[in-house]
Amino acid sequence: MDILLYNSDHGELETRLKQNMPSIEALCSVEKCRELSWLMRCFREPGSLPEAIVLVARDREELQAFTNLASRLEQLFVILVLPDAGEETIALGHSLCPRFITYHDSDFQDVVAVLTRIAARKSREQPGSGGELEERL
Amino acid sequence: MASILIIDKDHRFAESVCDTLAAMGQVPSSAHTLRQGIARAGQGDYDLILLDVCLPDGNGLEAIEQLRGLDSEPQIIIIADQGDPDGAESALHSGAWCYLEKQAILEELSLTLSRVLQYRQTLRSQRATMKAVEREQLVGESPAFLQSLELLGKAAFSDANVLLSGESGTGKEAFARAVHANSRRKQANFVVVDCAALPEQLVESVLFGHVRGAFTGADRANRGLVRHADRGTLFLDEIGELPLAMQKSFLRVLQERCFCPVGSYEEQASDFRLIAATNCDLAAMTEQGLFREDLFHRLRGIHIQLPPLRERNQDIRLLSDYFLERLSRRYGQEKKEYLTDFIEHLSAYPWPGNVRELSHAIESSFVEAVHSPLLFTQHLPLYIRTAYARSRVEQGSPPCPQVDAGEGELPAWRDARSRFEEGYLHRLLAQTQGNISEAGRVSGLSRTRLYQLLKKYQLSLSTP
Numbered sequence: 001m002d003i004l005l006y007n008s009d010h011g012e013l014e015t016r017l018k019q020n021m022p023s024i025e026a027l028c029s030v031e032k033c034r035e036l037s038w039l040m041r042c043f044r045e046p047g048s049l050p051e052a053i054v055l056v057a058r059d060r061e062e063l064q065a066f067t068n069l070a071s072r073l074e075q076l077f078v079i080l081v082l083p084d085a086g087e088e089t090i091a092l093g094h095s096l097c098p099r100f101i102t103y104h105d106s107d108f109q110d111v112v113a114v115l116t117r118i119a120a121r122k123s124r125e126q127p128g129s130g131g132e133l134e135e136r137l
Numbered sequence: 138m139a140s141i142l143i144i145d146k147d148h149r150f151a152e153s154v155c156d157t158l159a160a161m162g163q164v165p166s167s168a169h170t171l172r173q174g175i176a177r178a179g180q181g182d183y184d185l186i187l188l189d190v191c192l193p194d195g196n197g198l199e200a201i202e203q204l205r206g207l208d209s210e211p212q213i214i215i216i217a218d219q220g221d222p223d224g225a226e227s228a229l230h231s232g233a234w235c236y237l238e239k240q241a242i243l244e245e246l247s248l249t250l251s252r253v254l255q256y257r258q259t260l261r262s263q264r265a266t267m268k269a270v271e272r273e274q275l276v277g278e279s280p281a282f283l284q285s286l287e288l289l290g291k292a293a294f295s296d297a298n299v300l301l302s303g304e305s306g307t308g309k310e311a312f313a314r315a316v317h318a319n320s321r322r323k324q325a326n327f328v329v330v331d332c333a334a335l336p337e338q339l340v341e342s343v344l345f346g347h348v349r350g351a352f353t354g355a356d357r358a359n360r361g362l363v364r365h366a367d368r369g370t371l372f373l374d375e376i377g378e379l380p381l382a383m384q385k386s387f388l389r390v391l392q393e394r395c396f397c398p399v400g401s402y403e404e405q406a407s408d409f410r411l412i413a414a415t416n417c418d419l420a421a422m423t424e425q426g427l428f429r430e431d432l433f434h435r436l437r438g439i440h441i442q443l444p445p446l447r448e449r450n451q452d453i454r455l456l457s458d459y460f461l462e463r464l465s466r467r468y469g470q471e472k473k474e475y476l477t478d479f480i481e482h483l484s485a486y487p488w489p490g491n492v493r494e495l496s497h498a499i500e501s502s503f504v505e506a507v508h509s510p511l512l513f514t515q516h517l518p519l520y521i522r523t524a525y526a527r528s529r530v531e532q533g534s535p536p537c538p539q540v541d542a543g544e545g546e547l548p549a550w551r552d553a554r555s556r557f558e559e560g561y562l563h564r565l566l567a568q569t570q571g572n573i574s575e576a577g578r579v580s581g582l583s584r585t586r587l588y589q590l591l592k593k594y595q596l597s598l599s600t601p
Contacts, residue, residue, distance in 0.1 A: 044467070044468070045468075046464075046468050046500075046503065046504045046507065047504060071463075071467070072467075075496075077331075077334070085359070085360065090326070090360075090365055091326055094326040094327060094328055094329075094365065095327075097310075097314070097327065097329050098329065099329060099331040099334050100331065100334060100335075100343075101362075103359075105356060105357060107354055109354065110339060113336040113338070113339060114334050114335065114336065114339070116336070117333075117334055117335070117336050118333075118334050121333060121334075
């Protein structure tokens, strides 16, 4: 399974995310992206997209910028990391119809657990592509 | 004032019913054979047809479906000389409103008529509402799809629980969003819960939230998705994957719209509307003890079964146009056109992945044809072309035009020439990418002759 991980935050959040990267990379092939302009361009060019995307919204402005990609995000399994749990932020987050929501202060174990489950499901759907993944993990 | 047609072999009976109806302020007319009746019904805009069973040229019961299928969708009342229970059952199965004996008709007509007209009025306002439903991504005009849309309209204007079932890729989430977007809850959140993606240990806290310190790692309180859906819609996707223990908790929440976050005894309320979706047979799962029967019945306030794409083949062209339009807008390119055989290929494929798979196939073709204004079958994914080739062989069609029949029977000159011309035009269009000037140059044919040939074989440069 291919995933795209977008995170423009360089602080403590990045450190926590990095701590979980080995677990994530054991599950899927990860492409990392740190610039919003690159992310936008990637979505505007014809071509295949990854199966899942983890979008870490640095702040509400960045979350608002993600909404420009809403029609394309519909086609992907979106994990959204929200900057806070304020009502407006949550409402904006749900407008992207993410399949899983977590927050900046997460230890990202929840993200790993969800990715593990969907990777296992994908491998079951595609025989011969590592159907033993769930057991292994 | 309703328009009513009486199809009855008995002229005097028909006349007397017409008089009664006219006295009620309606507009009646009559026909005395089935053929005459069907023809007249097709020309008029009738609300109701009173249909005799025994007509000189056929059985009225057998014409019910044809008459119901007319544009005005008239209601049919069967009128029989003598009551026949089997006939009455058959009439209702075919879509008749009711079955009346002629001797009782004058007494019963007035009440029945007012019910029919009242029903049609309700139906009309429901249809008007349906027209107002924002369909957005819901593309299709096939009867099976329109039936689902009609239910969507009902669901949007009520607050009942909705169960969407259908194979993967049939558009269950798009339907769920449309129900929300057309409901009074549209200003609030549409909250997606992907039951298949949630590990068992996370389900409860994700749905109901938790208080600070509820478990290791719960450094702060979380409101949970059920609370996020307050005044909005909670969409439980793949509900068949919800763990059994959780089904019990969720049933209570569904009944009371109250829940306790993990680690708390304090009840919280959430006024959410539930839409659930599944590609599983929940009825079979309840029999196997894998899904709670009480929850299953709760979910089915309105049940919308989405048809697979193979059962709405006629929508493939509309969907393809829609996807191409969307891709052109997204990538800022001119809309690409396609030739007839492009759609033929798509129509021959069984689409196990349904609309989602079609969308991917169109996108893949669009990317392949990046510099071409026309989409050719060669731009389609190989598995679709292969399926088409196989279906042609299985149907016994020749894989390519054969002018020389070799040892076999020699075709007539006219047939052989037609096959050659059609095959040649396909190749010419493919090679010149639909450019008429180029096609003229390569073939040596005049533009007029080329257009004549394209018309003859129903081919087009710009549209299939």
